[in-house]
Amino acid sequence: MYGMDILKADAGERCSIPEAFRVSEVIQAKRVHCQIEGYMETPLVHLKGLAASLGVKDILVKNEAKRFGLNAFKGLGGSFAMFCILCHKLGLDPKIANLSDLKTESAQKEIQKMVFVTATDGNHGKGISWAGGIFGCKVIVYLPAGSAKVRAQAIRMVGPAEVTITDMNYDQTVQYAMEQSKRNGWYLIQDTSWDDYEQIPTWIIQGYLTMAQEMTEELAKRDIKPTHLFLQAGVGAMSLILSKEELKEVRKHMGLNEDSVILLINTEGDTDPENYRDIVYNGAYPI
Known part of the structure; x- marks a missing residue:
């Protein structure tokens, strides 16, 4: 239906996560956000109809429309x-x-x-x-x-x-x-x-990584073990930071061993060639 280039990479194999984005650093953000009036974790919403139509067990979407009444995660x-x-x-x-x-x-x-x-x-x-x-x-x-x-x-x-x-x-x-x-x-x-x-x-x-913390914690509580993680690439920030270290933390939270595969898929239109080139440079390849 759509013309797409599909890129595959072993997350973090060719690039190491910057120190500033390691879990020990980013937990500070959620600590601050929890102190803001109106803070609540945004839900992971089950798209049961779409999952059934595609023949997969489940599809969940992090609904940021409820974030602080701003209708966005920014x-x-x-x-x-x-x-x-x-x-x-x-x-x-x-x-x-x-x-x-x-x-x-x-x-x-x-x-x-x-x-x-x-x-x-x-x-x-x-x-x-x-x-x-x-x-x-x-x-x-x-x-x-x-x-x-x-x-x-x-x-x-x-x-x-x-x-x-x-x-x-x-x-x-x-x-x-x-x-x-x-x-x-x-x-x-x-x-x-x-x-x-x-x-x-x-x-x-x-x-922004408060979203990732909330997600991994909720998945662990509900004993949900995802096989694929889709991210809007945007200008590349999430592509950079949700790398080997963060995915290791996702596995730990959900009781998966280090050999378990989570396929990380970045989605973005071809109007963002800079991010596309960066992803390829960091080890992604077409499949």
């Missing part, structure tokens, strides 16, 4: 990154600090002076606006030309963000946000990285 990344930035600004260790430490009168006096800025085409900016409301800081969000006004309004509705639709494309809008952060002393909180700008995107990705 708030996980933005909130954890903002928490880490605030902790460093206040001289706190984000690995042991709590949300309550940022709510004290002295902390709020500093936080309310801080301005976070980002460029977005939608859900990332929505998550940053929402996080700004949680922590009590100001947020500036820039959207590229052509963005729907309803999308800008959705960002305003979930938090205190000042939202502007620019007359530039996405990459130019990111550049503009960076320039504004330098000019005004704002904190750039962007979900893409470049040379000398990697720590904040790393925290954002660590925040």
